[in-house]
Amino acid sequence: DIQMTQSPSTLSASVGDRVTISCRASQNISTWLAWYQQKPGQAPKLLIYKASSLESGVPSRFSGSGSGTEFTLTISSLQPDDFATYYCQQNNGYSPWTFGQGTKVEIK
């Protein structure tokens, strides 16, 4: 099974900061990677799919990059609404999904 490792687990940042979250796959997944944002008590919200495609309606301050085994989610200028937990997810075809363990973005 493909394992996904996210880092860091927790990130403390201030409004306006540039934030980067990393996700590593245990084997090559091409660009079959998605990023989600989740706030307490809410379902996950899709931000990025196919590693770098921005979901409709998601602010352009969110971007994704990477291929193969190394991926990055970047928030160019952190906004108050962005404090949440972020998950990466691999989907190598319609095989089982695997999520990273999550990165909580906290207020510094």
Place this chain on the structure above:
Amino acid sequence: EVQLVESGGGLVQPGGSLRLSCVASGFTFSSYWMSWVRQAPGKGLEWVANIKQDGSEIYYVDSVKGRFTISRDNAKNSLYLQMNSLRAEDTAVYYCARDSGYGRYWGQGALVTVSS
């Protein structure tokens, strides 16, 4: 507007059974794979199972194989998760999601609590 609405959650004793339902609207249900994803209290997301459009392909996470059964009724725009031999570690919010290899649409979740 795409909507996914789960129901059937609740409190069940260890070893018991529960059936979750997810009713879809706003899209052609029979054209999409569907998935169940769960989240234990204070923990991360765990994919549970998915099913192909016609039910001909089904996958499960190892921890639920032999205990959970995913199914669908395209005529009723409905997805199901039959959960048997429930354990304390199955306690979680269960989400259904439209599966395009990723989850663009999710339900609000159904809480399943396994406790005596």
